[in-house]
Amino acid sequence: MELEKKLSKVSKRIKSSLIRELLDLKDPEMISFGGGVPDPDTFPRHEIAKIASEVIENEHRVTLQYGSTGGDNILKEQYIKLLKKHENIDNLDVDNLLITVGSQQALYLLGITFLDEESYCGVSRPIYLGAASAFQQRDPKFINVPLLEDGMDLDYLEKELEKLNKEGNIEKFKFLYVISNFHNPAGVTMGIEKRKKVVELANKYDFIIVEDDPYGALRFEGEKLPSIYSMAPERTILLNTFSKVLSPGLRLGLVVGPKDMVKRISMAKQAADLCTPALTQRIGARYLERFDLIEGIQPTIEIYREKKNLMMKLVEEKLGDIKGIKWINPEGGLFTWITLPEGFDTLEMFEIAKEEKILYIPGTAFYVDEPDNNTMRLSFCLPTKEKIKEGMDRLRKTIDRYAKEKGLEI
Numbered sequence: 045m046e047l048e049k050k051l052s053k054v055s056k057r058i059k060s061s062l063i064r065e066l067l068d069l070k071d072p073e074m075i076s077f078g079g080g081v082p083d084p085d086t087f088p089r090h091e092i093a094k095i096a097s098e099v100i101e102n103e104h105r106v107t108l109q110y111g112s113t114g115g116d117n118i119l120k121e122q123y124i125k126l127l128k129k130h131e132n133i134d135n136l137d138v139d140n141l142l143i144t145v146g147s148q149q150a151l152y153l154l155g156i157t158f159l160d161e162e163s164y165c166g167v168s169r170p171i172y173l174g175a176a177s178a179f180q181q182r183d184p185k186f187i188n189v190p191l192l193e194d195g196m197d198l199d200y201l202e203k204e205l206e207k208l209n210k211e212g213n214i215e216k217f218k219f220l221y222v223i224s225n226f227h228n229p230a231g232v233t234m235g236i237e238k239r240k241k242v243v244e245l246a247n248k249y250d251f252i253i254v255e256d257d258p259y260g261a262l263r264f265e266g267e268k269l270p271s272i273y274s275m276a277p278e279r280t281i282l283l284n285t286f287s288k289v290l291s292p293g294l295r296l297g298l299v300v301g302p303k304d305m306v307k308r309i310s311m312a313k314q315a316a317d318l319c320t321p322a323l324t325q326r327i328g329a330r331y332l333e334r335f336d337l338i339e340g341i342q343p344t345i346e347i348y349r350e351k352k353n354l355m356m357k358l359v360e361e362k363l364g365d366i367k368g369i370k371w372i373n374p375e376g377g378l379f380t381w382i383t384l385p386e387g388f389d390t391l392e393m394f395e396i397a398k399e400e401k402i403l404y405i406p407g408t409a410f411y412v413d414e415p416d417n418n419t420m421r422l423s424f425c426l427p428t429k430e431k432i433k434e435g436m437d438r439l440r441k442t443i444d445r446y447a448k449e450k451g452l453e454i
């Protein structure tokens with residue numbers, strides 16, 4: 045059978061994830077700065093195991109049964125308490141929340157709910173790959189807003205919005221997708237003035253703000269900033285997840301937003317999977333009853349902070365003399381973003397990196413338009429400190445070899 049002829053337009057558009065392919069390289073000698081996955085040794089596995097056993101034995105009528113599409117109300121009530129305590133977010137009830145299979149599903153459902161081919165959505169440049177693939181399924185028009193060190197270039201966005209307004213197309217601009225804290229892949233955090241400006245623009249041009257915040261709790265330094273959601277709850281959809289603060293294997297994500305929007309997203313979810321697994325939701329609920337997720341993550345943050353500081357010190361020491369190199373020193377999260385001088389192509393350089401046994405993610409993976417080929421994402425959360433040291437030496441060797449091969453002066 046000629047499979048191609050059977051495929052839908054959407055399926056033909058879907059490309060295999062570059063990251064997944066790169067990370068499939070399983071070689072024990074390899075040092076990886078690639079994956080953005082948390083360190084499994086930080087998962088509170090004994091506590092989760094105990095709760096899992098209890099909720100299966102004692103609450104099997106719920107945990108082994110279908111649940112409602114909107115999600116487990118006990119989990120929602122617990123999460124509402126957490127948002128009040130740690131995010132100063134008030135006035136929520138269960139209908140403001142939807143429990144999804146990770147934030148990734150929420151991104152997919154947002155695409156289904158709001159985007160058509162003629163729609164516009166604003167995204168950062170570079171963009172989180174998972175959001176790009178989720179939105180791309182709907183084939184919308186992207187407004188790619190460059191990222192600066194304090195978040196999106198809002199002057200650029202404003203000009204684009206004004207252009208759409210003049211053309212009579214502003215109503216087709218559905219939402220702006222923002223990762224407010226410790227951006228994946230770029231590591232940057234949106235400053236307070238820019239958060240206010242986003243709200244101002246959203247009010248002026250009447251669009252939805254999608255604030256994706258999986259990393260906000262992983263702050264190593266600097267001051268915690270108020271969420272965009274807290275500044276404009278009537279037009280913001282906040283995405284949270286258990287993945288980076290408890291365990292990604294539970295696949296628990298949360299949509300927080302205005303009730304009418306949450307209801308619409310929930311309707312799209314019904315067709316996708318009927319409900320998020322009742323078992324993991326109840327495990328999450330009982331976990332939150334007993335433990336404070338944010339306090340629980342503090343020891344992990346200490347480990348990440350040390351690793352981040354080490355990596356950034358080494359970036360400076362080992363790569364700092366390369367003319368024109370730039371990097372982001374993140375205040376939290378899992379990633380730093382490096383821009384090599386013009387002429388570098390980090391995807392092409394990846395062949396040398398493999399020989400040197402060092403993995404990173406070439407920046408090309410994070411663009412929906414023409415990529416900046418000289419960028420790369422490094423993650424510091426998984427490798428040990430020894431591996432980070434050795435890995436940075438290997439990275440420098442890779443860069444030197446590539447520069448020599450290409451005749452680039454560095």
Ligand SMILES: Cc1ncc(COP(=O)(O)O)c(C=O)c1O
Pocket residue numbers: 080145146147148149172174223228256258284285286287292296297
């Ligand atoms: C910015 C961002 N959004 C969403 C996700 C998806 O997370 P999950 O589906 O595990 O909740 C990730 C995962 O890395 C991410 O970095």
